[in-house]
Amino acid sequence: MSDAQLEARHLSRHFVVRTGHGLVRPKKVVRAVDDVSLSLHARRVTAVVGESGSGKSVLARMLARIVTPTSGELVLDGVTIPPNTPRSLAYTSEVQLVLQDPFASINPVHAIRHSLERPLAIHGTPKAEIEERASAALARVSLEPPERYLSRYPHELSGGQLQRVSIARALCVNPKVLLADEPISMLDVSVRLGVLNLLRGLCDNEQLAILYITHDIASARYIADETIVMYAGQVVERSEGTALIDAPSHPYTQLLISSVPDPSDPLRQAPEIEDRTGQGQFPTEGCRFAPRCPHAMEVCRTTAPPLIEVASGHESRCWLYEDVAKVAITTRGQGGTISTT
Amino acid sequence: MTKEAMTPDETTTENDTVLEIEDFSVDYGWGDSAVRAVNNVTLSVRRSRVLGVAGESGSGKSTLVYAVTRLLRSPGVIAGGRARLTFDDPSSGDAKRRTVDLLAASASELRSIRWSQVSIVLQSALNALNPVLRIGHEFDEVLKTHRREMTKAQRRARAAELLELVGLNEDRLARFPHELSGGQRQRIMIALALALDPQLVIMDEPTTALDVVTQREIVNELAQLRARFGFSMIFITHDLSLLVELADDIAVMYAGNVVEWAPASDLYNTPRHPYTLGLLNSSPPLSGERRELVGIAGSPPDLSQPLSGCSFHARCPFAMERCASEVPVLRELDESGRKVACWLHETPATVPGALRRRVPAVAVEDPSSESTKEVAS
Numbered sequence: 077m078s079d080a081q082l083e084a085r086h087l088s089r090h091f092v093v094r095t096g097h098g099l100v101r102p103k104k105v106v107r108a109v110d111d112v113s114l115s116l117h118a119r120r121v122t123a124v125v126g127e128s129g130s131g132k133s134v135l136a137r138m139l140a141r142i143v144t145p146t147s148g149e150l151v152l153d154g155v156t157i158p159p160n161t162p163r164s165l166a167y168t169s170e171v172q173l174v175l176q177d178p179f180a181s182i183n184p185v186h187a188i189r190h191s192l193e194r195p196l197a198i199h200g201t202p203k204a205e206i207e208e209r210a211s212a213a214l215a216r217v218s219l220e221p222p223e224r225y226l227s228r229y230p231h232e233l234s235g236g237q238l239q240r241v242s243i244a245r246a247l248c249v250n251p252k253v254l255l256a257d258e259p260i261s262m263l264d265v266s267v268r269l270g271v272l273n274l275l276r277g278l279c280d281n282e283q284l285a286i287l288y289i290t291h292d293i294a295s296a297r298y299i300a301d302e303t304i305v306m307y308a309g310q311v312v313e314r315s316e317g318t319a320l321i322d323a324p325s326h327p328y329t330q331l332l333i334s335s336v337p338d339p340s341d342p343l344r345q346a347p348e349i350e351d352r353t354g355q356g357q358f359p360t361e362g363c364r365f366a367p368r369c370p371h372a373m374e375v376c377r378t379t380a381p382p383l384i385e386v387a388s389g390h391e392s393r394c395w396l397y398e399d400v401a402k403v404a405i406t407t408r409g410q411g412g413t414i415s416t417t
Numbered sequence: 418m419t420k421e422a423m424t425p426d427e428t429t430t431e432n433d434t435v436l437e438i439e440d441f442s443v444d445y446g447w448g449d450s451a452v453r454a455v456n457n458v459t460l461s462v463r464r465s466r467v468l469g470v471a472g473e474s475g476s477g478k479s480t481l482v483y484a485v486t487r488l489l490r491s492p493g494v495i496a497g498g499r500a501r502l503t504f505d506d507p508s509s510g511d512a513k514r515r516t517v518d519l520l521a522a523s524a525s526e527l528r529s530i531r532w533s534q535v536s537i538v539l540q541s542a543l544n545a546l547n548p549v550l551r552i553g554h555e556f557d558e559v560l561k562t563h564r565r566e567m568t569k570a571q572r573r574a575r576a577a578e579l580l581e582l583v584g585l586n587e588d589r590l591a592r593f594p595h596e597l598s599g600g601q602r603q604r605i606m607i608a609l610a611l612a613l614d615p616q617l618v619i620m621d622e623p624t625t626a627l628d629v630v631t632q633r634e635i636v637n638e639l640a641q642l643r644a645r646f647g648f649s650m651i652f653i654t655h656d657l658s659l660l661v662e663l664a665d666d667i668a669v670m671y672a673g674n675v676v677e678w679a680p681a682s683d684l685y686n687t688p689r690h691p692y693t694l695g696l697l698n699s700s701p702p703l704s705g706e707r708r709e710l711v712g713i714a715g716s717p718p719d720l721s722q723p724l725s726g727c728s729f730h731a732r733c734p735f736a737m738e739r740c741a742s743e744v745p746v747l748r749e750l751d752e753s754g755r756k757v758a759c760w761l762h763e764t765p766a767t768v769p770g771a772l773r774r775r776v777p778a779v780a781v782e783d784p785s786s787e788s789t790k791e792v793a794s
Contacts, residue, residue, distance in 0.1 A: 127628035128599075234716035235474075264473040265655050265699050266732075269712030272701075291628060298701035298710070321703065335633035338703050339661035339685050 079154060080115035081285040082139065082171060082253045087112050087148035089134050107358075108134045110309040111148070116253055116285040121276065123288045123300035125332070131309035132289045136257045139287065140173040153252075169199055172246035176258040178238035182230045182245075188214075189226040191245050199249045213248035216282075217241070217274060236267030240274065247278070254278070255287045260295065272299050293332055297321045305329050308364040316389035325392040327369045363395065371396055434503060435617050435649045436462040436485070436535075441498030443477070443484045452721050453496070454480045456673040459747065462617065467643070467650045469664030469681065471657045471696070473717055477673040478653045482619050486535055487519060487527055495520060504534045504616045533563055536610035538603075540622040545606055546594040552605055553590030559612050579608040583638060600631035604638070611642065619651045624659070636663055657696050661685040669693050672718050672728035675747055679755035687774045689750060689757040691733045694771055727760065735761055735769050 089109040094101040109131040116122055126132045137143040139150065141163040150157040152170060175181040182191050192210040201209060211222035217240040219225045230238055239259060246254055256275060260268040276299050279286045290296055296303055297318045305313040305320060305328065313326040324330045358364040359377070366376040375395050383391040384398060443455035455477040462468045472478040483489040485500045499520065506515035517530060539545040546555060556576035560567055567575070577587040583604040594602055603623055610618050620639075624632040636659070643650065652664055660667050661681050668678040669692065677690040688694040695713035715732040718724055727733070730740035740760055747758040761767045 127630065236716050264717060265657070265696060266473060266713035267716055269699050269701075269710050270714075273709065273712075293629070294701045294703045297703060297707065318707070331630055333703065335630045336703055337633075337636075337656065337659040337662050339658050340702055340704065 080117055080151070081153060083113075083115040083151040084135075084139060085113050085149050085151065087135070087138055087150070088146045089131075089138055089143060090146045107309050109138065109145075112306075112309075112311055113148075114287075114304060114311075114314075116287055118252065118283045118285050119279055120301040121279050121286045121288050121299050122302045122304065123290060123296035124304045124306055125290055125293050125296050126306035127291055127332075129308075130306040132306050133257055135306070136173065136255045136287065136289050139253075139255055140171060141167060142173070165199060168251075169249045170251050171253040171255065172249065172251040174239075174242050174246050174254065174256045174259050177262045178235060178242045179230070179262070181242055182238060184230045187227050187229055188233075188241055191241065192226070192248055195245060195249055209248055213244040214241070216247055216278070217244045219244065234267070235263045236270060239263060239271055243271075243274065243278075252283075253285045253287070255289075257289045258291070259288070261291065268295070275299065293321060293336060294338075305332070308358045310364060310393060311383065312365065312393045314383070314391050315387075319387065319390050320392075323387075325386045325390070325397060326365075326394050327371050327396075328365045329392075331368075363393070433464050434461045435464050436651075437499075437501045437503075438481075438485055439499045441481065441485065441500060442496040443480050443489065444494045444496045445480075446492050447494065451494070451496075454493070454673050454720065455484065457746075458498070458670075458673075458675050460668055460675060460678065462649050462651055463665070464616075465643075465647045465649055466665040467652055467663060469660035469667040470651060470653045470670060471655065471660055471667055472670035473655055475672070475717055475720065476670040478670050479621055481670075482537070482621065482651060482653065485519060486531070486537065486619065487522070488537070502530065502535065502617070504530075532559060532610075532615065533613040534615050535617045535619065536613070536615045537619045537621065538606045538610045538623045540625055543594060543599070543602060546602060548594055550593075551590065552592055552594070552597075555605075555609060556590070556612060559609060563613050575612070579612055580605075582611065582642065583608045598631075599627055600635065603627060603631075603635060607635070607639070607642075611646070611648075614646065615648060617649045617651070619653070621653045622655070623652075625654065625656075632659070639663070657685075657693075658700055669696070672720060672724070674728055674758060675756075676729065676759070677755075677757045678747065679757075680753065683753065683755055689755065689762060689772050690729075690759050691735050691761070691772065692729050695732075695734075727758075735772075737761070737767065 087109060088107070088111055091106045091108055093104050093106055095104045096102060112135055114122060124132045124135065134143055138145050141150070144160070149159060152167065157167065189210065192213055193206050196206045196209055210226065214220070214222035214225055219237065219240050225241070233241065243259070259275070260271050263271060272295060275286055275288065278284050288296065288299055300318055303315055303318050303320050304311055305326065307328045313320045313324070313329045320329055321333060324333055359366060362378050363369070363376040363381050366372045369376065373395060381393050381395045383393050386392045386397045438458060438460045441455060441458045442453065444451040445454050446452055458481055460468065470478045470481070480489065480493065484493065484495050489495070499518065501516050502519055503514055503516045506513055517526065522530070546552070553573070553576055556579065557572050560572040560575060576590055580587055580589055585601060585604055585608070589597065589601065589605070597605070607623070624635055627635065640663070652660065654660060661684070664681045666678065667681050667684045668675050669684070669690065670676065671692050677684065677688070677693045679689070684693060685697065688697055692713070698710055699712040701710060713732050718728055718731065726741040726743055727745050730736040733740065737760060743760070745758045745760050747756050749756050750762060761769065761772060
């Protein structure tokens with residue numbers, strides 16, 4: 077495998093919030109992202125799956141250097157980015173972000189031309205080349221002929237077309253890394269696959285490294301070369317390919333997968349639903365998933381588990397795998413549960 | 418309301434309709450600038466059953482239910498059709514069925530029907546709950562208006578009982594909406610909708626904004642509540658695979674038209690309309706081999722531009738010449754009363770293999786692999 081285009085090492089972001097009422101409100105630290113490491117490689121799609129509040133968007137924003145990490149470092153093309161320096165043009169020309177809602181992320185009062193040409197001008201493209209490169213970017217996302225789209229306004233385009241414009245805008249400065257934060261969740265079901273196939277094609281044909289953030293685990297399975305599941309700011313499971321979807325080891329991943337409506341699998345067991353009265357409050361000690369976990373043990377409530385290798389290229393943050401030999405892992409087909417033998 | 422009133426109705430096993438919608442059309446705007454958002458829709462909801470309405474944004478699914486329940490605001494105009502609600506009239510004593518023409522009903526008649534017979538759960542629970550009122554106030558207001566005989570203590574007890582039904586603690590009554598999670602707010606909306614024991618509950622994308630785990634919890638809870646109280650339900654969503662699990666019948670809408678209406682499992686296993694097939698192929702599966710899917714080419718039509726022929730023909734891989742000029746009507750196929758609006762089914766020769774399947778099969782053929790010419794000949 078080639079060297080990483082962009083690497084995140086032990087990235088954390090903590091937010092301080094005030095809780096309660098009155099004049100003296102105690103401070104509370106929300107660990108939105110806690111010690112996440114990942115690397116993005118050319119020609120690979122890395123999918124990050126998690127529910128809202130799992131920290132996946134904060135992670136993307138840190139990788140785009142919009143949010144400053146509390147700790148940890150970013151390594152772009154082998155060079156460590158000095159912390160506490162402003163985001164540079166050199167960085168944004170390599171790493172670009174595509175946002176979730178194309179209706180909100182493209183300026184509605186300007187024609188598409190403006191949205192594409194502005195980043196080019198900012199990045200110092202000679203005036204003579206700007207129009208040509210904007211057209212080329214539209215062609216790369218299959219909006220052809222480009223002339224037809226350049227003079228259109230956002231309200232004249234459908235959601236799928238707008239999201240393609242949004243991707244074209246990110247591509248026009250020729251970045252090496254594309255961070256896509258829920259790029260299909262606001263789109264109509266029938267056009268989602270088109271955008272996913274476009275991302276896959278860009279990755280394969282143009283050597284892009286793509287981070288694909290989603291809450292839809294089925295779409296991650298469709299596109300990913302590496303899959304990461306986040307829960308409460310931490311990576312709870314990661315695997316090469318989609319091994320963690322086909323054979324989930326972490327109880328949270330199992331819950332996530334069994335919750336997806338899948339009529340093609342009628343024999344699937346209904347998921348075990350735990351009481352969620354403490355929802356939104358993650359324990360400060362031990363495993364963050366322990367209060368909802370059907371397999372929680374004593375150690376889970378006191379000590380936070382590390383990422384443990386459960387198979388080649390497949391890690392899980394769960395004490396159940398501390399001694400893999402002692403544990404019989406039964407996969408989804410047999411009910412999606414773990415039994416300690 | 419007392420506990421006895423909440424036991425399931427004896428008559429719920431009867432196979433009759435609660436809501437009947439016929440040739441229903443809705444426009445936005447007037448005269449030349451009118452946009453047809455719902456076009457000649459005929460649907461019915463059977464007693465104690467779930468009708469799922471699937472469609473993309475702009476397909477008219479929400480407009481349809483708002484118009485039918487007379488909640489549609491200007492510039493929405495009901496351009497034609499009939500909508501009848503049949504319910505057990507509590508005021509007539511001997512549980513006699515009463516039918517009300519919803520489009521002819523007076524304001525006071527509608528007022529007596531709304532919430533007590535038909536209630537709606539809206540998509541965004543954060544916007545549907547008043548942010549400056551405590552949750553308890555919302556319950557109190559409903560019960561005060563519709564159940565005047567109840568005392569304050571009774572109302573409070575009923576509110577607590579309703580919260581318990583949806584798995585929430587009574588202490589939530591004193592909370593404000595912003596203190597609750599999305600799933601809890603949506604549960605409160607469901608509890609509110611059930612407050613007066615309605616016979617029909619309309620759910621407009623109740624789980625779209627929620628995480629998949631929370632969605633699963635709410636769907637499971639709805640199933641339990643329905644088993645207990647036997648209300649009918651219209652469930653609107655863009656997620657067809659969720660409907661297959663939840664609904665008895667599914668109507669698929671596209672550009673204001675119902676293009677297919679069939680029992681849920683039939684629709685899933687043997688789709689008959691190319692759009693239904695395309696929708697089913699648009700969701701990557703969670704199991705099985707990983708391979709490239711095609712989805713549906715193009716994007717949904719702009720309804721403000723005049724459409725000719727079938728609204729789907731521009732994106733349809735099987736489109737024939739006649740599809741571009743003649744509008745197909747929803748008509749019954751030979752088997753099991755399922756309905757489809759598609760010219761391909763006019764003669765057996767034109768039905769492509771992908772829309773002819775009989776046995777339940779998980780593998781789905783790629784519609785783009787068959788050329789249009791072959792299909793048309």
